[in-house]
Amino acid sequence: MKVLLPTPLAEYTRHRREVEAAGDTLAELLVDLDRRYPGLRFRVIDEQGAIRPHIKIFVNRVQARSLALALAASDEVLVVAALSGG
Amino acid sequence: MARLLVPVATRKGLWILEADARRRSWRMEGPHFLGQVVNHAVIDPRDRRTLLAAVKAGHLGHTIYRSEDFGRTWEEASRPPAFEKAEGGESVSHVFWLAPAHASERDRWYAGTSPQGLFVSEDAGRTWSGMAGFNANPDRRKWIGDAQDAPPDGGTLHSIHVDPNNSRHMYFGCSSGGVFESRDHGATWHPFNRGCAADFLADPKAEYGHDPHCLRVHPVSGDVYQQNHCGIYRLDRARGRWDRIGRHMPLEIGDVGFPMVLHPRDPETAWVFPMDGGTVWPRMPIQGRPAAYRTRDGGATWERQDRGLPPAQAWFTVKRQAMAADSFDPVGLYFGTTGGEVWASFDEGASWRCLTLHLPHVYAIEAARVD
Numbered sequence A: 001m002k003v004l005l006p007t008p009l010a011e012y013t014r015h016r017r018e019v020e021a022a023g024d025t026l027a028e029l030l031v032d033l034d035r036r037y038p039g040l041r042f043r044v045i046d047e048q049g050a051i052r053p054h055i056k057i058f059v060n061r062v063q064a065r066s067l068a069l070a071l072a073a074s075d076e077v078l079v080v081a082a083l084s085g086g
Numbered sequence B: 001m002a003r004l005l006v007p008v009a010t011r012k013g014l015w016i017l018e019a020d021a022r023r024r025s026w027r028m029e030g031p032h033f034l035g036q037v038v039n040h041a042v043i044d045p046r047d048r049r050t051l052l053a054a055v056k057a058g059h060l061g062h063t064i065y066r067s068e069d070f071g072r073t074w075e076e077a078s079r080p081p082a083f084e085k086a087e088g089g090e091s092v093s094h095v096f097w098l099a100p101a102h103a104s105e106r107d108r109w110y111a112g113t114s115p116q117g118l119f120v121s122e123d124a125g126r127t128w129s130g131m132a133g134f135n136a137n138p139d140r141r142k143w144i145g146d147a148q149d150a151p152p153d154g155g156t157l158h159s160i161h162v163d164p165n166n167s168r169h170m171y172f173g174c175s176s177g178g179v180f181e182s183r184d185h186g187a188t189w190h191p192f193n194r195g196c197a198a199d200f201l202a203d204p205k206a207e208y209g210h211d212p213h214c215l216r217v218h219p220v221s222g223d224v225y226q227q228n229h230c231g232i233y234r235l236d237r238a239r240g241r242w243d244r245i246g247r248h249m250p251l252e253i254g255d256v257g258f259p260m261v262l263h264p265r266d267p268e269t270a271w272v273f274p275m276d277g278g279t280v281w282p283r284m285p286i287q288g289r290p291a292a293y294r295t296r297d298g299g300a301t302w303e304r305q306d307r308g309l310p311p312a313q314a315w316f317t318v319k320r321q322a323m324a325a326d327s328f329d330p331v332g333l334y335f336g337t338t339g340g341e342v343w344a345s346f347d348e349g350a351s352w353r354c355l356t357l358h359l360p361h362v363y364a365i366e367a368a369r370v371d
Helices: A007-013 A026-036 A040-044 B140-144
Strands: A002-004 A018-020 A055-059 A076-081 B003-010 B013-020 B026-032 B037-043 B051-056 B062-067 B094-100 B109-114 B117-121 B156-162 B170-175 B178-182 B212-217 B224-228 B232-236 B241-243 B257-262 B270-274 B292-295 B303-305 B323-325 B333-336 B342-345 B353-356 B362-365 B368-370
Touching (some): A007 A076, B003 B051, B026 B353, B037 B094, B037 B362, B094 B156, B109 B170, B117 B156, B178 B212, B224 B257
Parallel strands (some): A002 A076
Antiparallel strands (some): A002 A018, B003 B013, B003 B037, B003 B362, B003 B368, B013 B026, B051 B062, B109 B117, B170 B178, B224 B232, B232 B241, B323 B333, B342 B353
16 A cells, blocks of 8 residues: 655655555554565654654544554555654 | 764764864764754774764654764664563653673673663664663662653663673663662662762652762773762762762852763873752853863862863853763863854863854764774
8 A cells, every 4th residue: 555654764765755565454564664664663653562752644644543453455544753843 | 093083962963073193173074864863972992983873853763873984874773772562661762872881792782761771782783672680670660760750851871881890890870760780790780879969859868869960980990980960979989889079179160060071091080061050950151151170189179171161151051971081192072062062172171172163952972083
């Protein structure tokens, strides 16, 4: 499925903002993304499996609150890094 | 020919100052990790080549990068420091401190994090594991307290040092928590704060809960000093307690500050950079007149060293990791400010000159000889 990534993660994807990845759940999708782009997942998901504080993930423009969310191949996943501070 | 590298880690990137052994002309290289927080960048004194940097973007999780060509290329750690997964488990916010292990333990490094965690790498920073002796210690939560006890930017584990004469003998500082010591390579730890003031605790003789801003271990003798939240101390090993050598500082200056630096060869010589600890704790040079203070007799006497520094109206802070000494003779000293300046002295503090301006808020400075 199509995954749109924010600029802070661009160095992992050779500056591609739109990539493909697969998974039946958001958790599986992130594992697949990390397999394709090593290191990316840890910058987005912490060691307890939580989405990091300034990261938001949207599936078909609806914010995902859980990595257990089921996905379909036709879904579009958007990862947003919310800028904060000066 | 020997060269000197001074990695300057800032709130928004890493720069590397470079000079030859004469230290007359300097060039600045960077930025690396532009826009990302770099809490510490350290060149391995054992191979004089491996450079580790603790990096965190404002909106991404933290990581560690390593370079073997002084920053021309970087490799990200494949397993950065992370706590064990557990119900209600903690998450590392950022790596605050990086420390090479003993000279005999090539490729072994330690990392201290926020919140307070201790991690080790056996492969020169590529993969990291938690040190259960502290991270899983049943007393850890009691020692470090909770968010109410932590500084505004979060609690940190810092000042990780190894006794140069015994690789199994280690120390670190926790803010808050205090100084901790291990004699078994980090398998077990105990608080080591006897004699230290903690005027923010109800019990003046508390065993833990102190705030050591910067702990230093002499690289030859193993003598231990600290700049603490409340004062400047030297460890009296025979008596097993800390002596407040800051009592010998001028009364109008006091002995509050963040960094402390030791002479690389003479364990009786050390420098501090006092900050205003009065009223609401401004943490800036007293009366806006910055100065280093040097002792050459283990803290019995101190002398002011401010020649070349701004004479007035200088309102910056020098953070705990933002002052360092090189290993040349005479010793060079370096400090960075929250205003993005880097200052240096090439005569052991007798005079100072500004090496660069306009960097972001400086978090950490190291000085490393490379060949």
